[in-house]
Amino acid sequence: MRGLVAVALVVAGCSSPPGGERVYQRNDLQLLTAHAAKEMCSCLFVFGRDEAFCTAWVKAAPDLKTLHVDWDDKRVESQAVLLWGARARFVDARHGCVLE
Amino acid sequence: MRGHVLAAVLLATLLAGRAHADCPTRPYWPTDAFLERTAETAMARPAEIAALEQFAFTLVGSDDERKGARTDAVVIARAGEIVYERYARGWSADQRHYSWSVSKSVVNALAGIAVAAGLVALDDSVCKYVTLPRADHCDITLRNLLEFSSGLAWKETYEGESNQVSSVLAMLYGEGAADMLSFVAGHDSRDPPGATYMYSSGDSTFLAGVLHRPLSHAFGADYAWTQLFDVLGMSSATFESDATGAPVGSSWFDATPRDLLRFGYLYANDGCWDGARLLPEGWVAQSTAVSAPYRQRALDTAPADGTQGWQFWLNLAVPEQRQPTPWPDVPTDAFAARGHWGQSVTVIPSLDLVIVRTADDRDGSFDFDQFLKLAIAVGS
Numbered sequence: 170m171r172g173l174v175a176v177a178l179v180v181a182g183c184s185s186p187p188g189g190e191r192v193y194q195r196n197d198l199q200l201l202t203a204h205a206a207k208e209m210c211s212c213l214f215v216f217g218r219d220e221a222f223c224t225a226w227v228k229a230a231p232d233l234k235t236l237h238v239d240w241d242d243k244r245v246e247s248q249a250v251l252l253w254g255a256r257a258r259f260v261d262a263r264h265g266c267v268l269e
Numbered sequence: 270m271r272g273h274v275l276a277a278v279l280l281a282t283l284l285a286g287r288a289h290a291d292c293p294t295r296p297y298w299p300t301d302a303f304l305e306r307t308a309e310t311a312m313a314r315p316a317e318i319a320a321l322e323q324f325a326f327t328l329v330g331s332d333d334e335r336k337g338a339r340t341d342a343v344v345i346a347r348a349g350e351i352v353y354e355r356y357a358r359g360w361s362a363d364q365r366h367y368s369w370s371v372s373k374s375v376v377n378a379l380a381g382i383a384v385a386a387g388l389v390a391l392d393d394s395v396c397k398y399v400t401l402p403r404a405d406h407c408d409i410t411l412r413n414l415l416e417f418s419s420g421l422a423w424k425e426t427y428e429g430e431s432n433q434v435s436s437v438l439a440m441l442y443g444e445g446a447a448d449m450l451s452f453v454a455g456h457d458s459r460d461p462p463g464a465t466y467m468y469s470s471g472d473s474t475f476l477a478g479v480l481h482r483p484l485s486h487a488f489g490a491d492y493a494w495t496q497l498f499d500v501l502g503m504s505s506a507t508f509e510s511d512a513t514g515a516p517v518g519s520s521w522f523d524a525t526p527r528d529l530l531r532f533g534y535l536y537a538n539d540g541c542w543d544g545a546r547l548l549p550e551g552w553v554a555q556s557t558a559v560s561a562p563y564r565q566r567a568l569d570t571a572p573a574d575g576t577q578g579w580q581f582w583l584n585l586a587v588p589e590q591r592q593p594t595p596w597p598d599v600p601t602d603a604f605a606a607r608g609h610w611g612q613s614v615t616v617i618p619s620l621d622l623v624i625v626r627t628a629d630d631r632d633g634s635f636d637f638d639q640f641l642k643l644a645i646a647v648g649s
Contacts, residue, residue, distance in 0.1 A: 190424060190434045195443035197432050203442035215507050215523050217364050225332065226629070255442075263494060265509035265523065268446050 196253075198233060203255040203268055205234050205247035210266035214243050214259035244269075291550055292541035295349060299531060300502035300543060303351045310352040310647065317646040318353065324643050325626070326357055335631035339611070341366060342526040344625045345648040349534055351527075352648050358629070365505050365523040366627040369608030372522035373473040375497075375508070375532065377556055377580040379480050379518075380415060381540060381548035382496050388483040391415070395479045401454045413462040414476035415579040418562035420460035421453065423469045425569075427609065437470040441520060447512040450478030466563040466577060470519030473580060477518025490514065500542055501535060503528040526625045533606070533614040533623035556581055557604045564589045573637060575605065582607050598642035611635050620649045 195203070205227045212223035224236060237246045243259035245266075256269045297304060311318060321343070329337035341360040345353040356362060383389045389398065389411060396407035409419050426435045436456070439445050445452030453471040484492040493516065498506035505528045509521035516522075524532070535541075536556075540548025556579040563577050567590045575582030575595045584603040586594045594601060605615040611628030624644045628635070 191422070191436075192433050193436070193439035193443055195433075195439065200432050200438055200442045203446065204438075207442065211367070211509070211521075211523070215365055215509075216367065218359070222359060263491065263507060265507045265521065267510065267512065268442070 198249040198253045199255070201229055202234050202247040202249050202253055203257075204229070205236060206245045206255040206257040207266055207268050209236055209238070209247070210243075210245040210257040210259055213238065213245070215262075215265045291539070292544060292546055293538045295538070295543075297349065298543040299346075299349050299534065300500075303346070303527060303530075304349070305351045305354075306347075307351060307354055314647050317643070321353075321643040321647050322355070325640060326355065328358075335629075337630075337632065338635050339629040339631070341627040341629060342625070343644065344526045344530050345644055346530050346534065346623045347648050348621050349537075349623075351530075353644075354526075356526075360627070362527060363505075363525060365507055365525055366529075366612070367608075368522050368524065368529065368606075368612045368627075369520055369610065370470070370473075371529065371606040371608040371612050371614055372508075372518055372520050373470075373580040374606030374614070375493075375522045376473055376477045376480070376516075376518035377415070378497055378532070378535065378548065379484065379493060379516075380411065380476065380579075381552045381556075382492075383480050383484055384552070385547065385549045386487060388487055389480065395454075395475070398479050398482050399450065402451050403455060406454050406458070409462045409475075411476065411479060413562075414472045414479070416463075416560040416562050417466050417468055417472050417577060417580075418463050418560070419469070419472045419475065420458050420462050420464060421456045421469070421471060422459040423453075423456060423467065423471045425467075425469055425471075437519070440471060440474065441517070449474045449511045449517060450513070450515060453478075463562055465566040465568050466560065467568040468577070473519040474515075474517055478513070478515040481515040485514075497547065498528075500545065500547065501528075501531045503531050526627055529614045529625045529627070530623050533616045533625065536604075537616045537618055537621065537623055555579065557583055557602075559583060559585050559587050563587065566590075567592075574607070578604070581605065596638040596641055598638050599645065603641065607637075613637065615641060615644075617641075617645070620645060622648050624648065 208227045209223050212218050212226055234247045234249045246256045248254040257266045259266050325340045341358050342356045391412040392410050394407050395409050413419050423436045424434055425437055432438050440449050440452055453475045505525040507523040508516040510516050536553055540553050559576050576585050576587045576592050582605045584596045584601050600619045602619045603617040605613050607613045611630035613626045615624040
């Protein structure tokens, strides 16, 4: 229920903010999952911190996303309310992670 | 015959001297390893160390609350020798740490290297090197980008406002993520290039993208390593790219704190390293002088952050913009690479100090001036 309310709030918030500022295409949850996937990937495979630390590090509020780590492929996937998701993969030590 | 040989030897000596005469000489360079004086300093400066640690390493509340100073490392070097080093919050010396906008200062180095190699000139149009989605932005030069004066309409916000209006979030994680240069260059103009200063991750990433072509062409795709990181012994350096392969110059450089120290030490040595000049003569001086657009019209200023040069924060007052000395307890020749959540690499030439801090500060309360004051007391 809380999740649905949060989605409703996010969707409602997608109307134009005051001042006529540019509103970019991806919504909050799309940004949230992309941020989580990319930064979780970097945290695990570039910084070398553990999953518990990295999960806390990428945490946003409200925390509407899931995180899934594929250790073999060195990929991280994040999903929000089953509608939006993002994935990042580790390339190599010099180039770190990139959003797919 | 002997006279000719003598003349040749003298000439060779003169030429060799000329190439290196402008670079500082040091008894050692920390390319492979740092000399350490931490034990010595601990004995000589116990009160100063206690004061620094009390300030920087005291955690408040639970980790969840993300309150106060959350220091992950402090490393201080004098004359290139480590005099203080401490890690916290589970971080160790051999782990790369995110640097966020310290990355922008790394782009300054790449720009300097490109200029030194004769690959670019600062007043070249960006269109000399890349094709833009909008030709009307061909009036933007590399200098404009260095000086954060592209004039592009950009909203540099991170947390705390609607995420959907943030240009930097859209660039890193949203519609701009695959090709950040095109995304930045697709924005409307706010002002003509060179007229106004506005801190923008867009300008730094745009610059990194522009430099990527000529640098890759001349030195191969790993130019940042062969021309900079490997030379300094920054073996941990990671520079993440977007899908085009251009480094994300605003935000995604990662390295160990000791490698960040090496980076600072390059700038403490006028852009020279172990007898080689990486950055052009005068580059560091120009990079650490207040830029003309900043003096003319700085659209965003935060007194404690510093004033701006070429992707570096400065401790220089700018009366034209009603900016007092940003870090009043610190020598005015200090300059810093600084990143979100408390990252910093500070160079103080007059004290021959380089001070690195990595952190995860989330509440904006950290007093940078006070930190530097305490670090200087330990290190100088």
